[in-house]
Amino acid sequence: MRAAVLTRFGAPLTVRELPDPEAGGGEVVVEVLATCVPPYAGEVFGGERNYPLVPPVVPGVGGVGRIVHVGPDATRLRAGDLVWCDCTVRSRDDALTPDITLQGWSSRGEGGARLARYLHDGSFAERMRVPTENVFPLPAAAGEDPARWAALSVHTIPYGGLLAGGLAAGETLLVSGATGNLGSSAVAVALAMGAGRVVAPGRNRAALDLLADRFGPRVRPVPLTGDEDTDRAAMSAAGGGPIDMVIDLLPPSAPSSAVRVAAMTVREYGRVVLMGGVGMLGGDDLALPYPWIMRNSVTVRGQWMYPRTANVGIIRLLASGALDLAPERVRTFGLDAVNDAVAYAASHGGPFDRATLVPGATVRPRAGDPDRREHTGPSPPARRAVGSHERADGEIALRLHPSTRRPAQRDDLGAVVRVSDRGCLSRRHHTAERLAGRYDRAEAHLLAARFVDDDTWRVVPILIRVNVRRVAFGPAGGAGRICMEFPIIGNSMYCGRRG
Template sequence: MRAAVLERFGAPLTLLDRAAPELGLGEVLVDVVATGVLPYADEVFSGERRYALTLPVVPGLGAVGRVRATGPDATHLAVGDAVLVDPTIRSRDGGPTPDITLQGWSGRGPGGLALQRRWGDGSFAEQLRAPTENAIPLGLLADDELDLWCALVVCLVPYGGLRAGALQPGETVLVSGATGNYGSGAVAVALAMGARTVVCPGRNTAVLDDLVRRFGDRVRPVVLTGEEDVDRAAMQAAAPGPVDLVLDLLPPEAPATVARAAAMTVREYGRVVLMGGVGMLGGDDLALPYPWIMRNSVTVRGQWMYLPDEARRLVELVHAGLLDLSQWAVTGFPLEQVNDAVAHAAADGGRFSLTVVRPSAS
């Protein structure tokens, strides 16, 4: 099969002929129809993000495609079924604290790197091997409908955060980082889950205006000034009532003051979920005040990715008509142009702009 390979950080991806992956017990082989390219993929491949990847590797985070083969322990999947391949792979012997690797993208700790020995290669290839439980059925879909379903790989991250924050219908959510790739997806997902209002702070007024155009007055934009106290007051004033839940999805380059201003808008007994990258590449810590957390009975929790069953739940939100994937505009590239796809995603990706690679169309 053909695959795009990252041989060393800082080098372009190389298109190579590789042996097709061999099917093992508890695994599924998928013919990749489309795979999304995240806007910061170039930062991962350059080494700037310092992601833990065992090189050489076929990168690529998640995919949609068709089942090529299954093992003898699969009883529901059939050859030809359309599936979403969930890239979050968990060790099966870890109990409540499994090791995790993001297939073709990054590992968490030594255990995550150990999982890469079997499931390191990702989706920039004609075929993809994954644990059977990571192949999520999508229903009766034609190949030309599958591109849009790559948006679920982006939506799954904020969905996991909103579920971790126990979002209830009718509540007010503040998405810190709402103008980014994951943040704009969070706005769509929060509304699909029944949020009354989503407060959307950001500096880019054009993107904020676009969020209002897409979703109407359930979105409350706030233009940030960089003054922490001023911004906090503006975010609280934009909400129709107390802020029940804050979801932080700010990127690594964002200052901690922006994340703190957003987090401290939450009401007494409110919840704050941290999923972004603040401080990952250096810089100040979040430094939320102990007395504020304690006296206001605020719950602050981190959330990396999402729980195993949440990919299936998100698929059902789409089928129910609550999450509209047509919000995303798709630009597709064949596998031969994978480096062009990475450059396009960096320049034009994110914020409902989906860059995909189509290995089977090459």
């Protein structure tokens, strides 16, 4: 198999041929379809974060994959299953205080380091070996866009913190670090869990505006000034009442005073959960006042990662649509472009920006656009309909054809309308996948798209009345067009062209 290897700290990752991993008892081998690249990955590989990785190592923080082999003790998992691979591995010989390693990323203590020496390599590879208990089945929809679902590695972390703090429906939450990659995820996850209001403090006005625009009045952005008393008063006022819980996800570069100001907005009997990196690279202690904690009966707890069951919960939130991945901006990179992915992630660490590695893909630069890439690779197995695409310069084309004579089903439309990267309807806020939820037996709401510029689509709804039980797709009418054919009403087509 091919894998990206960290040979030493400070050196670029190197793509090499390595032996395929083999599954032993209690393990599975997974073909990695997509894995998220954290924004701080460059700091880890450069040695700035002092992570206990031991080169040479294949890094990575879990991913979406398809099972290749299962160990002899697996009773439900099968080869071919689409799964999420959680990187948080716990030792099996101490149920009360298990040692923990983040496979291919980090570890805790000597016991975690021993575990990391055995489960050494992560997901920046075509295949990886994973403990059976760290593999979780995914819905079929994840196979249609595994790069988007790889964001599980982001969303599961704040979800674990919100579970630890016991966030209840209708409560008011303050997210310290709300404009960052993990903090913005905490905002989205909290609202999906039923939070009544989320206070989102930060210095990045554009990121605060993005959160307010996406989530509406349930999010209360608070621009920070740097003055502790002013900021504490503004955050408390934005809550519109008692703040039930505070979760901190600030990075190591943030001062401890920023955490303290946010934490001290919590109400009497409130909860504070610490999940960030403040203090890990030095600096002042948090120094929360003892009398304030005691006399207000405040619960303060730390939470590193999340319990195993959190994986099941976050997958359910995504599968139900309560947590929506569609608005996220996902940029994909093949394995040969792994260092480009690391650099891109570092410069796109804001809300809902994802750099995703697709190890099995072939990457090629676009004509006249060398900085942009599209990925092609093994497609998920077709269920009822399949599609293919071609691209002329400045245009998009889509060919669709039925793979069977049976009538189309509810998930057919979202499954087939797919093209890649800049010509990809499924990578924009209003996706072709939404089609599946916007029709019934009498009509189909189709979404066409036109370029506004390289990164923006103008979405145009079109209503075509058909008997959707008999919808089928015919071949495209030519380069630069999106064509959909509905034989039940003859050869009527809608064709969209750029501009």
